[in-house]
Structures are given as C-alpha cells and as structure tokens.
Amino acid sequence: MKKIGFYQGCCFQGPDAHMFDTLKKVFSDLGVELKLLEKTTCCGGNTIDEANKYLVYSINARNIAIAEKEGLDLLVSCNTCYMVLAKTKHALDNDPRLRDEINKLLAEEGLEYKGTAKIWHLLPYLLEEVGIEKIKKKVKRPLSGWKIATYYGCHIKYPKEVAVVDSEDPKGLEELISALGGEPIKDYEGKDVCCGYHAYYTNKEVSLKKVVKAPQGAKKAGAEVLVTPCPLCFKAQDIYQDMAQADEQKVPSIYLPEILAYALGYDPKEAGLTYHIIPLSKISVNIPPAG
Amino acid sequence: MATAGKEILKGGFRMSQEKVVLKVYRYNPEVDEKPYYREYEVPTEGVQTLLDALFYIQENLDPTLSFRFFCRAAVCGSCAMKVNGISRLACKTPFKKLVERANGRPITVEPLNFLNTVKDLVVDHDKPFENLKKLQTWCEPKQPIPEKEYRVSPEEVKEYERPTNCILCFACYGSCEAVMDDPKYAGPFAFSRVYKYVLDSRVDEDHKRQMVKNAMEVGDIWSCVQCQKCIYVCPKGIRPAEDIQNVRGKAAEYGFKEYPGVKKVQHFVDWVYATGQINRLALPEEVYGVDPTPLINKFKERGAEVWEVPKPLPGLLEFRDLILEVMKEKKPHLDIDFHHVRRIDKKVEEIFKADVCTKVVEQFEEQREDFFSRFWKKISEFFGAR
Ligand code: SF4
Ligand code: SF4
Ligand code: FES
Numbered sequence: 001m002k003k004i005g006f007y008q009g010c011c012f013q014g015p016d017a018h019m020f021d022t023l024k025k026v027f028s029d030l031g032v033e034l035k036l037l038e039k040t041t042c043c044g045g046n047t048i049d050e051a052n053k054y055l056v057y058s059i060n061a062r063n064i065a066i067a068e069k070e071g072l073d074l075l076v077s078c079n080t081c082y083m084v085l086a087k088t089k090h091a092l093d094n095d096p097r098l099r100d101e102i103n104k105l106l107a108e109e110g111l112e113y114k115g116t117a118k119i120w121h122l123l124p125y126l127l128e129e130v131g132i133e134k135i136k137k138k139v140k141r142p143l144s145g146w147k148i149a150t151y152y153g154c155h156i157k158y159p160k161e162v163a164v165v166d167s168e169d170p171k172g173l174e175e176l177i178s179a180l181g182g183e184p185i186k187d188y189e190g191k192d193v194c195c196g197y198h199a200y201y202t203n204k205e206v207s208l209k210k211v212v213k214a215p216q217g218a219k220k221a222g223a224e225v226l227v228t229p230c231p232l233c234f235k236a237q238d239i240y241q242d243m244a245q246a247d248e249q250k251v252p253s254i255y256l257p258e259i260l261a262y263a264l265g266y267d268p269k270e271a272g273l274t275y276h277i278i279p280l281s282k283i284s285v286n287i288p289p290a291g
Numbered sequence: 292m293a294t295a296g297k298e299i300l301k302g303g304f305r306m307s308q309e310k311v312v313l314k315v316y317r318y319n320p321e322v323d324e325k326p327y328y329r330e331y332e333v334p335t336e337g338v339q340t341l342l343d344a345l346f347y348i349q350e351n352l353d354p355t356l357s358f359r360f361f362c363r364a365a366v367c368g369s370c371a372m373k374v375n376g377i378s379r380l381a382c383k384t385p386f387k388k389l390v391e392r393a394n395g396r397p398i399t400v401e402p403l404n405f406l407n408t409v410k411d412l413v414v415d416h417d418k419p420f421e422n423l424k425k426l427q428t429w430c431e432p433k434q435p436i437p438e439k440e441y442r443v444s445p446e447e448v449k450e451y452e453r454p455t456n457c458i459l460c461f462a463c464y465g466s467c468e469a470v471m472d473d474p475k476y477a478g479p480f481a482f483s484r485v486y487k488y489v490l491d492s493r494v495d496e497d498h499k500r501q502m503v504k505n506a507m508e509v510g511d512i513w514s515c516v517q518c519q520k521c522i523y524v525c526p527k528g529i530r531p532a533e534d535i536q537n538v539r540g541k542a543a544e545y546g547f548k549e550y551p552g553v554k555k556v557q558h559f560v561d562w563v564y565a566t567g568q569i570n571r572l573a574l575p576e577e578v579y580g581v582d583p584t585p586l587i588n589k590f591k592e593r594g595a596e597v598w599e600v601p602k603p604l605p606g607l608l609e610f611r612d613l614i615l616e617v618m619k620e621k622k623p624h625l626d627i628d629f630h631h632v633r634r635i636d637k638k639v640e641e642i643f644k645a646d647v648c649t650k651v652v653e654q655f656e657e658q659r660e661d662f663f664s665r666f667w668k669k670i671s672e673f674f675g676a677r
Pocket of ligand 3: 359360361362363364365366367368369370371380381382383
C-alpha cells in the first residue's frame with residue numbers, strides 16, 4: 001500500500017464532510033493510504049493573498065512542512081489549494097532568503113520547510129502514480145452510455161509555472177473517463193471558460209454569468225453530465241448553476257472522486273452522488289436524490 | 292507551388308516544400324457583410340515566427356491581408372493576436388512550435404477577443420486605452436515637490452519593475468474572463484498599472500486612493516475571477532491577477548469596507564485565524580447578509596450531515612501565534628477583527644462542547660487558561676508593535 005499525506009483544505013466542511021470519506025475509500029481501493037494531516041490549515045483560498053501575501057507563503061510553508069515532517073508527499077484534491085500551495089513552493093524554492101525568514105517563524109512550532117515534499121494534484125496522481133491500468137481493473141460498474149463532458153478548471157492549467165496539465169490542450173480526464181467505461185466529450189464550447197466560483201463573493205452577477213457557460217456548451221455537444229477534478233468548480237456548477245439557469249437547462253456536475261467511486265461499485269450515496277443540489281435523476285442512469 | 296520565399300524573407304531563408312495551413316480570420320467592415328476565414332499554405336521551414344508567416348502570406352499569396360506590427364521584437368505591443376485560441380505576440384511566437392503542436396491540423400489565426408476589428412487581424416485599441424484614462428493611472432506628484440528631485444530607492448523600483456514592463460499589447464485583455472462577462476471591466480493590464488502607481492512613493496496619497504476607488508467603481512476590479520489567464524498569456528511576465536489582489540488589498544487598507552470583496556477577505560482572515568479554516572456556510576451572511584438556512588436545508592433534505600462550523604485543528608494556538616508573528620513583521624492590508632474572532636470562538640465552543648468533537652473540547656479545556664493568557668499577551672504585543 002502506498003501512503004501519501006493528505007491536505008484537506010476547506011473542501012470537506014459544511015455539507016461536504018462526506019466527500020472526504022468517499023475519497024479516502026476510493027484511494028484505499030486503489031492501493032493508496034491517505035494519511036490525513038490534521039494540523040494543516042486552509043491555504044488562504046487565493047484570497048488571503050489580498051490581505052497579506054507573506055502570510056499566505058507562511059501558512060502554506062507550514063502546511064508543506066507538516067507533510068515533510070512525516071516524510072510524506074502532499075496530495076491536494078482541489079485546483080485552487082493546489083495552485084496556492086504550488087505557488088508557495090515555487091516562491092520558496094526560488095528565494096532562499098524568503099525560505100530562511102519563514103523557517104525562522106516555523107521553528108517555533110518545530111517545523112521546517114525543506115522543499116523535499118512533492119505537491120500532487122489529484123488528477124496527475126491518479127494518472128501517474130495509480131495508473132490507468134490499475135483503475136481499469138477495479139471498475140465494477142462501467143459507465144456505459146454516459147456521455148461525460150470533461151472540465152479541468154483553471155488553476156491546474158494556469159499559471160504556467162504550476163500547471164499540471166498542458167495549459168492549451170489539457171489531457172488525462174478523457175483517458176480516465178474511458179477507463180471507467182464512459183464516453184468522454186472533450187471539445188465543447190465553453191470548456192475553457194472559468195466556472196466563476198471565486199467571483200461569487202466579489203461580484204455575484206459575473207459569477208452567475210460564468211457558471212452556465214461550460215454546462216451550456218457541454219449540453220450542446222450532447223453531454224449529460226460534467227466531470228471535474230476540482231471540488232470548487234463542482235460546487236459552482238452544482239450550487240451556483242442551480243441559481244443561474246432554468247431546470248431544463250441544468251447539467252449536473254460530478255466531482256472526479258465521486259464518479260470513480262460509482263464506477264468502482266459504490267452505491268450512489270456512498271459515492272456522494274445523492275447529495276447534489278442539481279440531482280442526477282434526469283440523466284439516463286437516473287440516480288435519484290436522497291430524502 | 293513554387294517556394295519563392297528566398298527573396299521575401301529577411302536573411303534569405305531557404306523554404307521547404309512542406310506546408311502547413313493557416314486558417315486566417317478575414318473581415319473588412321467596409322465591404323464584408325460578415326467575417327470569414329481563408330486558408331493559406333505556408334512553408335513549415337524557414338519561417339521563424341508567426342509574424343514571418345503572415346508576411347509570407349501578404350507578399351506571396353494575398354496582399355490584402357492586414358495585420359499590425361512595428362518593432363518585430365516584443366517591444367511595441369502592436370502584433371498581439373489569437374492563435375489557436377490563445378493570445379500571443381505574433382513576433383514572439385516561434386512558428387516551428389506552432390507547426391509541431393498543430394500536428395497536421397490548420398493553425399487558426401484571429402484578432403484578439405473583445406475588441407472591435409478594424410480590418411482582419413487589426414483591432415481597435417481605443418477602448419482599453421480609454422479605460423486607462425478613466426482609472427486616472429498617472430502620477431499626480433506628491434506635495435511638496437522637492438527642490439531637486441524625488442529620491443527613489445532601488446528596493447522600491449524593484450517592487451514595481453514588473454508592471455512597469457507592460458507594453459500595452461492587450462493580450463491579457465483579449466483572454467480575460469472578466470472582460471468576457473463584464474463590459475465595464477477595465478482589464479488586467481489596467482489594474483497592474485494602478486498597482487504600479489500605488490507603490491510609487493512619488494505619487495500623491497489622495498490620488499492613490501482615488502485610483503483604487505476608480506479601479507472599483509469605474510473599472511469593476513471585483514469582477515476578476517482569478518482565473519490566472521492574464522498571467523499565462525502576458526509576453527512580458529507581468530502578473531496582473533496578483534497585482535489585482537494587491538489593489539484589492541489596498542481597497543481594504545483604505546477602509547472601503549462596504550464592498551462585498553472586502554468583507555470576503557475579512558471573513559477569510561478572521562475565520563482562518565480563529566479556526567484554521569474558512570466557513571463556507573457563514574460567507575453568505577457575512578458578505579451579503581443572506582441567510583444560508585434555505586441552502587443548508589436543501590443539503591439536509593438530501594441526507595447530508597452539515598457542520599455549522601469547521602472543526603478547529605489540533606495545534607490551533609501555535610498556528611495563531613504564527614499568524615500574529617507574520618502580521619507583526621509584515622503589515623497586512625487588513626487587520627484581524629478580534630471582536631469577530633471572539634464571536635467565532637464562542638460559537639465554536641458552544642457547538643463542540645455539545646457535539647461530536649470531544650477531543651477538541653478536551654484540548655480546549657486543558658489549554659483554556661493558557662490559551663486566554665497567551666491570547667491576550669499576543670494581542671497586546673500585536674497592537675503594541677504598531
Ligand atoms: S485573473 Fe482576473 S484579470 Fe486575469 S484574466 Fe482572469 S479574470 Fe481577467
Ligand atoms: S500586462 Fe502583459 S499582456 Fe497585458 S497588456 Fe501588458 S504586456 Fe500585454
Ligand atoms: S511587432 Fe512589436 S511587439 Fe510584435
């Protein structure tokens with residue numbers, strides 16, 4: 001069994017605590033133990049940067065140092081957390097003075113940022129460390145007939161120094177969806193349009209205009225659902241899309257670990273699919289919402 | 292077709308027989324009813340940049356094709372266009388790489404997004420230039436004007452070196468997610484420029500404040516979705532998305548507390564200090580004054596367990612120390628609101644005492660005394676230091 005440090009960020013709180021259970025089980029099925037690093041904190045959500053960039057570097061150096069102390073790499077299951085952590089790593093690895101300054105602060109807690117831990121985003125980890133073949137073998141409920149639009153989200157594509165996929169032609173999700181027996185739809189209008197998540201609390205109107213673009217394009221291209229490796233894109237496409245357009249226009253979105261869980265044979269509730277605001281009951285497989 | 296490039300391109304390149312198709316956007320508003328695309332075959336070898344490829348077309352295949360250029364060296368900013376959907380400077384884009392990437396498919400060349408077409412690949416720059424003026428991005432000198440000159444330290448110059456390099460090519464504007472959905476949005480480059488003047492010690496303080504206010508009210512800076520595309524496409528390594536974060540921080544520092552975005556940052560700073568986490572269920576209330584109960588109920592109807600506040604992390608006190616230490620050394624744009632933190636603390640204690648997380652409560656109980664004495668010590672230190 002492989003083992004990796006797990007960074008939870010703010011994704012698994014509120015109504016979403018179950019998402020972590022799903023993730024943990026899926027990874028364990030795939031031969032990876034997620035060691036939850038309980039002391040890690042919110043990355044600042046690319047927002048504390050507005051108050052104090054240095055603080056963002058400090059708290060994320062701390063987050064990384066916590067993994068390093070246990071001798072583990074860090075697995076991050078959110079695009080934005082990934083970007084913020086990777087930007088910190090990039091800054092500290094390229095600026096010894098900054099690293100030394102911050103290490104002085106971390107020393108109080110007995111921590112040190114060394115730069116030895118690799119920061120993995122969920123998607124490349126699944127592709128490179130787990131491997132498509134292994135995933136394929138574990139599939140118990142192939143997604144036959146599912147037409148699935150792949151949606152990568154911004155923060156694993158840009159900026160360049162932290163991108164984990166080809167920024168101009170991202171790949172990997174399609175291969176994964178095919179491995180699960182589904183039919184990936186890669187090219188559709190709006191596939192590269194931002195989900196709008198981060199503008200919801202700065203300018204709601206813009207956010208609600210953005211969030212419908214990818215779903216609308218996906219629908220036109222014949223997709224029934226969207227799949228994304230980012231829990232924030234998922235939340236935007238689930239909650240904000242629900243506010244932004246009429247029922248018949250809505251396209252349900254699924255967070256990557258959920259669809260993995262479903263294809264690996266978990267019941268829809270265990271996979272987290274029954275908790276969605278935009279229910280999966282109108283698609284051909286018909287997964288009714290709970291309750 | 293003959294490869295007659297030899298006398299056409301500078302430096303007398305030898306052209307290969309192999310060709311790639313360029314699918315080029317054509318539109319002359321004076322005669323064409325609507326835009327159309329024309330395909331041209333361009334040799335794959337011997338053409339250095341995309342700009343060279345356009346010259347090849349103009350001089351060998353179609354003299355009516357219009358595009359803008361001047362310096363040919365990524366300095367003047369006039370040749371930005373969209374190549375396979377991505378904003379680039381034609382003179383800085385190696386043709387070979389485009390050909391490799393195209394892998395036999397046509398390469399699409401179009402004018403920048405969100406700007407009016409003058410003709411073909413030439414766009415009208417008036418709007419973004421106008422936006423700069425509206426934001427008043429210029430230097431109103433700080434008074435009194437020194438007799439000899441303003442002294443500027445090298446460290447200061449380094450701070451705004453990056454935004455100073457902007458060549459106003461508008462590649463960022465043509466890629467911007469906020470421009471796409473908010474016609475009022477001034478554009479990434481415009482806010483980088485605001486930030487540059489805000490950092491400049493020679494600029495009058497009132498004018499800085501005015502520029503930040505303009506950025507919000509005239510330029511809609513809060514519409515930025517932080518997609519980072521502007522950073523990706525900028526040919527000069529400017530990082531507008533991050534400059535935007537700094538201008539927003541300045542807005543908080545100047546006390547523009549009524550903006551949702553400022554309330555959002557306050558939420559992040561306070562909750563992360565208080566619990567190590569933000570609280571997504573408290574955001575609607577704290578930013579928009581909207582009761583989140585209907586949404587929470589939807590999740591409950593679906594059987595989801597809902598946590599009202601995030602579980603405080605183990606080692607919270609050390610984490611708080613770290614935050615206070617950092618804030619003491621690097622003055623933040625926005626301070627922690629300790630009244631808010633106290634309210635959060637109370638809520639956390641109420642909930643976790645009565646609820647699941649006994650571990651945390653125990654830890655709280657054990658450290659309670661220690662906690663409060665350290666807490667107040669830190670706060671007095673913190674304020675004492677300012
Ligand atoms: S980060 Fe903001 S300014 Fe930059 S392209 Fe995206 S929306 Fe536009
Ligand atoms: S910020 Fe970069 S991309 Fe934008 S106008 Fe300036 S140089 Fe061009
Ligand atoms: S021609 Fe001047 S920047 Fe390209």
